[in-house]
Amino acid sequence: MPAISFQSVSKTYSSARSQTGPVVRALDDVSFDIQQGEFFGLLGPNGAGKTSLISILAGLSRASSGTVKVQGSDVVTDYASARRKLGVVPQELVFDPFFSVREALRIQSGYFGIKKNDDWIDELLVSLGLADKANANMRQLSGGMKRRVLVAQALVHKPQVIVLDEPTAGVDVELRQTLWQFIAKLNKQGSTVLLTTHYLEEAEALCSRIAMLKQGRMVALAQTSELLKAASSNVLRFKIDSELPRHLADQARITGRIVQFPAHSAHEIEQYLAAIREAGLVAEDVEIRKADLEDVFLDVMAEKAVEEPLELNLAGVAT
Incomplete structure (x- = not known):
């Protein structure tokens, strides 16, 4: 059973001015599976549909057609189970200014019905370099520290599937190293990771398999090593x-x-x-x-039209 399954997912929006106006197609029949324990990269330029796909996965938006499942739980018909299995780190810095870091994590634990979670909270605080900020008010934190708290909130209920949507955008080198060391550790312990990033060197170093989106369509899906070998x-x-x-x-x-x-x-x-x-x-x-992943990415995005997604050496991997 895949950790995440996208099957024929499409998302359309009508014109903001009129329901009969032109239709914007954010996603166009996207299908792929992410296997248990994979570190998977989802790449694409701005407006490619990455955030739309993750919003549907997280239950923040509904697909116009198609199905999305998290470890077999449909995100629409079995949403409670799907969300318990999922931890999402969003792009935006979202925080409650009235609580300390520890209080915010305890409240997040409560959303999932988890009591007496302080041992795991302490481990998160230490692993993400937040131990000395545990009792600080969220308003007092720098942008980088707030992003660390977002990561901790996404992990506080020990989800089996972790989604990182541009987690290192605008943050310092120290945070990147701290974050990737901890996420890599969780991945080795069996967690599935879905990463979107514009830092392609991160995707090349971390992700075993990569999908690329362009204008809502999937234009490449392959092992990272095979994408690099295919560079001409x-x-x-x-x-x-x-x-x-x-x-x-x-x-x-x-x-x-x-x-x-x-x-x-x-x-x-x-x-x-x-x-x-x-x-x-x-x-x-x-x-x-x-040639590195950035060169491959630019080559794929430069193609004017792609009838079928590039798929390389995928024997034994469900797509």
Whole structure:
């Protein structure tokens, strides 16, 4: 039995001005399963449908069609059971300003009928670096500390399925390391983790399998290792102080001084470097690296149309 099952999930919205206006399709027939104990990544650009899918999973929104189950419990017809099995860390910072951190976690425990939960609360506080803030009022916490409390609230009832929706957006390196160490520990103990993030290096390091959404449709579903193997090129990377000529800039990914070209062969690399020299420019810190998940993601998103999601080496994995 899958930990999470999305089957033919679609979500449409009518125009805000008129019920007869144009229909916005946030999700279009999305289907995939997440197996027990997986660390699964859900990726896509802004507006791809990730948050809509998670909102349906968490019971905050209803699908226009299709079914969603958490360990066999339908999120609509068996919502109480589904929500007990699920812990969700939302993107937004949501907190009650009238309680301390410990009080907030005790109240959250009460929502699930859990009494005398202080031992687990103490473990969460220590594991997430909140022990010295246990009696602090929520209003006194920094944004990073509030996000740690959100993680603790999602885990306070010991859910078997953990959903992390952009959990490290805008937070410092220390929190990221603390969070991932703790979540990785829970995953090794059998918890299933669903992660959405725009930090693709996190997804590459943590997720064993990845789905990608684009305009509400699933355009890729594969083991992370297979996605990386499918990358058709290496990457030529260097720094430059001047602007590239237009014909080169159109082929490059440029971030400040850093320029990156997809390179399929040594001959192609030499052609790029020769073109840079001919333009009177000097490339610094030249390196050739393997394509990473960000390169794969950009390639997949650049496809104008995908009839079927990319699926690679999925023998034995339900999709």
